[in-house]
Every structure is written in structure tokens, then in C-alpha cells.
Amino acid sequence: MCRAAIPGRSVLKKQQRMKNLSLHDLKEGLLHLFYPRLCEGCNRPLIAAEFVVCIGCDAQIPETRYHDMPDNETAMRFAGRVPFTKATSFAYFTDDSLLQHLLHGLKYRHNKDIARYLGRRFANSLAASDWLSAVDMIVPVPLHRKREAERGYNQSMTLAETMAKHAGIVARADTLVRVRATESQTRKTRAERAENMAGAFAVRNAPEMKGKHILIVDDVLTTGATIEACAQALMAVENVKISIATIGIAVS
Ligand SMILES: [Zn+2]
Incomplete structure (x- = not known):
């Protein structure tokens, strides 16, 4: 047979x-x-190989290329405030830009695909400079329970999960928690923002993170008060190393 x-x-x-x-x-x-999928940038129908934005709009996102520059603007915003190993941002965030529109859609229109698109783009650009190889764990900036329940998800966690998947590492949302709801930061000065955020976060499962290199991920960096408060909380873990990565860096 x-x-x-x-x-x-x-x-x-x-x-x-x-x-x-x-x-x-x-x-x-x-x-x-x-229901054709439309580009978030120019509203034209997307072809099968495109995701969230068309190739033309994708090419227009102003990448910072900070990853191999130790004294980049993101790092300078945290210098002297918290001890960190590396800090970088993916792209410049300006008023009325495509990146502002995308991050707005992520936050207020609950479009998780935007987080997946930006997370993948950021992870690929970091991979080109071997940035993530030393990182053990990605931790998103947590939302307060109430805010997360209203929104249905934490946009920074979806970003962190996508980046972690592409880098072959883990993302954890249960290690850093927001223990206090904070007022909106938008109308506050830099000093008021820092005061508003102080003590807002706490670490859970600290023994698991002992000696680990943790990457804090958030959507946009302005004064850095929120990330600074996260890093302060993580400093309680023995021999921990902290790095910082944001999708956008607000520039005027
Ligand atoms: Zn487009």
C-alpha cells in the first residue's frame, strides 16, 4: 500500500x-x-498589509532616534530626579500631530489596535539598537482601579504587552499599583504635579522583582511627574534597575 x-x-x-x-x-x-478599514491619519481605505495607518502616514511619524543617545531629551527630563539606567521616547508629540490624534484615539475612543500598532513600531525601533535585550520585565504606568473600570482597559498595559511580546519578555500589570486616585495633572505646574503624584503608587510582589531590570512604559512624557513617582515606588525593591520608555515626548 x-x-x-x-x-x-x-x-x-x-x-x-x-x-x-x-x-x-x-x-x-x-x-x-x-466596513473598509480607514487610515487614522488621512482616512483613505487601508490595504491588507497596512494596520491602523497607511504607509504614507506611517512614514510621517517624527521618530526621535534617541535610543543610542545617552543624554537625549527624555533622559535629561529625569536627570537628578530618579536613578535610571536608560531612557528614551519613540516620537515627538506636538499639538495637532498624527501622534496626538493616535494617542487621543487610544485613550478616549478605546481603540486598542492603536496601542498594538504603536507598541509594535516602538519595539521594532528599540530592537534595531538592541535596547530591550537587557530588560527583564515591562511594567506599565497603572491607572487607578476606578479609572480603569470606566475606560475598560489601561492603554499603557496594551502598549507594554505588545512591546513585551515583540521583545520576547514579560509585561506585568500586577507589580506596580496605584494606591491613591490623583487629580488631573493638566492645569498643574511641574512642582504641583510632583506633589500630586507623590505616594500614588506602591509595589506588589517585590521579592519577584529583586535584582531585575524593569522598564516603565507610558504613552506621553511631559514633566515626567507620574513616571518619577512610579520609579520612586519601584526603588523600594532590592537591587532593582529601572529604565524608562514613552511613546511620545511632548515638545513645543
Ligand atoms: Zn494615511
Whole structure:
């Protein structure tokens, strides 16, 4: 008997996977026919290979290229305030920019795909300079329980998870928690922001983080008061190393 006539288990599994894939593709295709995915930047329909923004808009995001510059602007904003190993930001954040629109959509329109898109772009740019290889764990800036319940998710956690997945490391949302709700920072001065955030965070599972290199991830860096308070809380862990990465850095 010809052995090739009987399909092996792996062949059957592959056929099943292809069947599932084509059904999924068909469903997606039909969905996009009636509801085409549009670019978040220019509103044109996206092609299959594009995700969230078109290739043209993607190329226009002003990347900082800070990763290999130890004295970059992100690092300078934290200098003398908290001990850290490295600090960087992905792109410049200005008023009325595409990045502002994307981060607004992430926060207020609850578009998780934006977090996945930006997290992947940031992780790829960090991989090019071998930035994440020394990091053990990514920790997002936590929202207060109430705020997270209102919004349904923490946008920084989705960013952190995407970055961690691409770098092959872990993201943890249960190690740093917000223990106090804080007032909005938008109308506060730098000193008031620092005072508002002091003691807002606490560390859980400290023994697990002993001696680890932790990367704090957030969406936009302005004065850095929130990240500074997170880093202060993490400093309670024995022999911990801290690095900082934000998607945007606010510049005027
Ligand atoms: Zn576009």
C-alpha cells in the first residue's frame, strides 16, 4: 500500500488550520468590503498589509532616534530626579500631530489596535539598537482601579504587552499599583504635579522583582511627574534597575 495515500496527523491538522484560516479570511474580507478599514491619519481605505495607518502616514511619524543617545531629551527630563539606567521616547508629540490624534484615539475612543500598532513600531525601533535585550520585565504606568473600570482597559498595559511580546519578555500589570486616585495633572505646574503624584503608587510582589531590570512604559512624557513617582515606588525593591520608555515626548 502506498503510505503517502494516508494523510498523517500533522497533514490533517494543517488542512484543518488552512480551512479555519480561509473561513476567517473570508469573514474578514466581507467585513472590510462593507466596513473598509480607514487610515487614522488621512482616512483613505487601508490595504491588507497596512494596520491602523497607511504607509504614507506611517512614514510621517517624527521618530526621535534617541535610543543610542545617552543624554537625549527624555533622559535629561529625569536627570537628578530618579536613578535610571536608560531612557528614551519613540516620537515627538506636538499639538495637532498624527501622534496626538493616535494617542487621543487610544485613550478616549478605546481603540486598542492603536496601542498594538504603536507598541509594535516602538519595539521594532528599540530592537534595531538592541535596547530591550537587557530588560527583564515591562511594567506599565497603572491607572487607578476606578479609572480603569470606566475606560475598560489601561492603554499603557496594551502598549507594554505588545512591546513585551515583540521583545520576547514579560509585561506585568500586577507589580506596580496605584494606591491613591490623583487629580488631573493638566492645569498643574511641574512642582504641583510632583506633589500630586507623590505616594500614588506602591509595589506588589517585590521579592519577584529583586535584582531585575524593569522598564516603565507610558504613552506621553511631559514633566515626567507620574513616571518619577512610579520609579520612586519601584526603588523600594532590592537591587532593582529601572529604565524608562514613552511613546511620545511632548515638545513645543
Ligand atoms: Zn494615511
